[in-house]
Amino acid sequence: MSEVRRVYMDNSATTPVDPEVKEEMMRFFSEEYGNASQMYSLGQNANVALILARERVASLIGAKSTNEIIFNSGGTEGDNTALKGIVLNRKNEKKHLITSEIEHPAILNTSKYLEKSGIKVTYLPVDEFGLVSLEDLKNAITKETALVSIMHANNEIGTIEPIKEMAEITHDAGAVFHTDAVQTVGKIPVDVEELGVDLLSISSHKLYGPKGVGVLYKKQGTRLEPLMHGGGHEKGFRSGTENISGIVGLGKAAELAEKHLPQEQAKLTKMRDKLIDQFLKVKDTRLNGHRTKRLPHNANISFKYVEGEAMILRLDAQGIYASTGSACSTKKLSASHVLLAIGLRPEIAHGSLRLTLGRWTTDDDIDYTLKVVPEVVKDLREMSAYRKDTEEFVMSLKDEGHDDH
Ligand SMILES: Cc1ncc(COP(=O)(O)O)c(C=O)c1O
Structure with missing residues (x-):
């Protein structure tokens, strides 16, 4: 194997x-x-x-x-x-x-x-x-x-x-x-x-x-x-x-x-932007955080109709280690206080993915992630039980103009 x-x-x-x-x-x-x-x-x-x-x-x-x-x-x-x-x-x-x-x-x-x-x-x-x-x-x-x-x-x-x-x-x-x-x-x-x-x-x-x-x-x-x-x-x-x-x-x-900061900052910014630009091409996504006033190594994307923890486990199975905007407490899934503070509905916050790059991230890693994540998202959306329930929320979020960045 x-x-x-x-x-x-x-x-x-x-x-x-x-x-x-x-x-x-x-x-x-x-x-x-x-x-x-x-x-x-x-x-x-x-x-x-x-x-x-x-x-x-x-x-x-x-x-x-x-x-x-x-x-x-x-x-x-x-x-x-x-x-x-x-x-x-x-x-x-x-x-x-x-x-x-x-x-x-x-x-x-x-x-x-x-x-x-x-x-x-x-x-x-x-x-x-x-x-x-x-x-x-x-x-x-x-x-x-x-x-x-x-x-x-x-x-x-x-x-x-x-x-x-x-x-x-x-x-x-x-x-x-x-x-x-x-x-x-x-x-x-x-x-x-x-x-x-x-x-x-x-x-x-x-x-x-x-x-x-x-x-x-x-x-x-x-x-x-x-x-x-x-x-x-x-x-x-x-x-x-x-x-x-x-x-x-x-x-x-x-x-x-x-010693490494200037080169690393430039390299990571480029990789981050590639991730963000490609992910935003996937349907029903939004970028969380500011587009430019942003850490060079951080990409945080909400994939609507996807449950974050399921996404993390599926990515783990494919060798990708990442974080989501929901934290499993003992009794319930609570949405990230940060994502709620920027105005996301809990349903959308739950479907967010944080990818943070580092000193040893390679172009191959970025390409692999760009291949695997959309596949996982597509799969999870197909089996999503709450797609219909969230549709209304997503539309209202769009109406509020939260969707343009
Ligand atoms: C913004 C911020 N503050 C504080 C901490 C806590 O740092 P430490 O793990 O060294 O206690 C973290 C760690 O996740 C962090 O991200």
């Missing part, structure tokens, strides 16, 4: 570790295993590795000082620290937080948690492309606002938000600005000075580094309460013996990202 080929199209969920990253990490498991806080040479070797990794990450994001890089366990921790750390630090002065409806659960669920302790949270809506409006932000921000947290690019639909403009509005109102840049660092140029952000979250496993490690960038002078108290590591902002091998891996991944 011939082996099914493997086409990994889920690089926004996680990326494989780059072989060069892995190679650099290996030494720090059983040879250079010292604790970076110790004065003897074995400890200092780890400390030197830590310094180099800090420099590499700082260089990738244009940080002014390596003191602005706080290593942690990933995007979820960075987001939690930004929200809780700012709010806790200002709890006697300001009790308002602004975020958006399309954030990752690491932001949304932290916000909900803070609401329970008396913090007022405004969840800004987005337009049909997933963009937050600057006017909405201006209207929502008050003297009471401690923090505004808006993601740099959305993980599902790939829309890139106007961070620089939002950071300016935020600063004019005397608040702190955080962005979850988990999906952008290493994929598009990210310069913290240019963006004007105070805090920014990074996750290593989205840029070909290992899982369980990340960074919270904190602009010098930004007052923040740590979540972890202990031995005072990371200048007191994140105690706990450093995950040296992980940090070394993230450092190497950052160095490689800086």
Whole structure:
């Protein structure tokens, strides 16, 4: 039996570790295993590795000082620290937080948690492309606002938000600005000075580094309460013996990202556009997210009359790994909060397919995907039980003008 080929199209969920990253990490498991806080040479070797990794990450994001890089366990921790750390630090002065409806659960669920302790949270809506409006932000921000947290690019639909403009509005109102840049660092140029952000979250496993490690960038002078108290590591902002091998891996991944970014961005944009253009030729499809203000590696398409989970399983059987806009919770299929926020009916959101390309995606992979996906869609549509039920919804969506991009 011939082996099914493997086409990994889920690089926004996680990326494989780059072989060069892995190679650099290996030494720090059983040879250079010292604790970076110790004065003897074995400890200092780890400390030197830590310094180099800090420099590499700082260089990738244009940080002014390596003191602005706080290593942690990933995007979820960075987001939690930004929200809780700012709010806790200002709890006697300001009790308002602004975020958006399309954030990752690491932001949304932290916000909900803070609401329970008396913090007022405004969840800004987005337009049909997933963009937050600057006017909405201006209207929502008050003297009471401690923090505004808006993601740099959305993980599902790939829309890139106007961070620089939002950071300016935020600063004019005397608040702190955080962005979850988990999906952008290493994929598009990210310069913290240019963006004007105070805090920014990074996750290593989205840029070909290992899982369980990340960074919270904190602009010098930004007052923040740590979540972890202990031995005072990371200048007191994140105690706990450093995950040296992980940090070394993230450092190497950052160095490689800086080196490869321009070519990779150009290559992926071309591949993405080919996917989008071809898929939109299939009947009853729509593109989710903005056509140009979009991550170079993200294509998100709704195939009407198709159930997303069935599509994912059928693609899996053909060796294609991808995501859909519905998540199976214990009792029911719930449509993606992001797709609902851009105005999709649940029925349409359920039939969406997210393909996210990566460093090792080839032209052959794109061609194979372009061959297999329409076949699977055709098949599923033929057996679709709810085609008739959704027909009405689809028509009303068209009437609302949601179908033109
Ligand atoms: C936008 C965004 N924020 C945060 C996270 C969480 O990052 P981590 O997996 O490193 O905790 C993810 C991961 O999917 C993400 O896509």
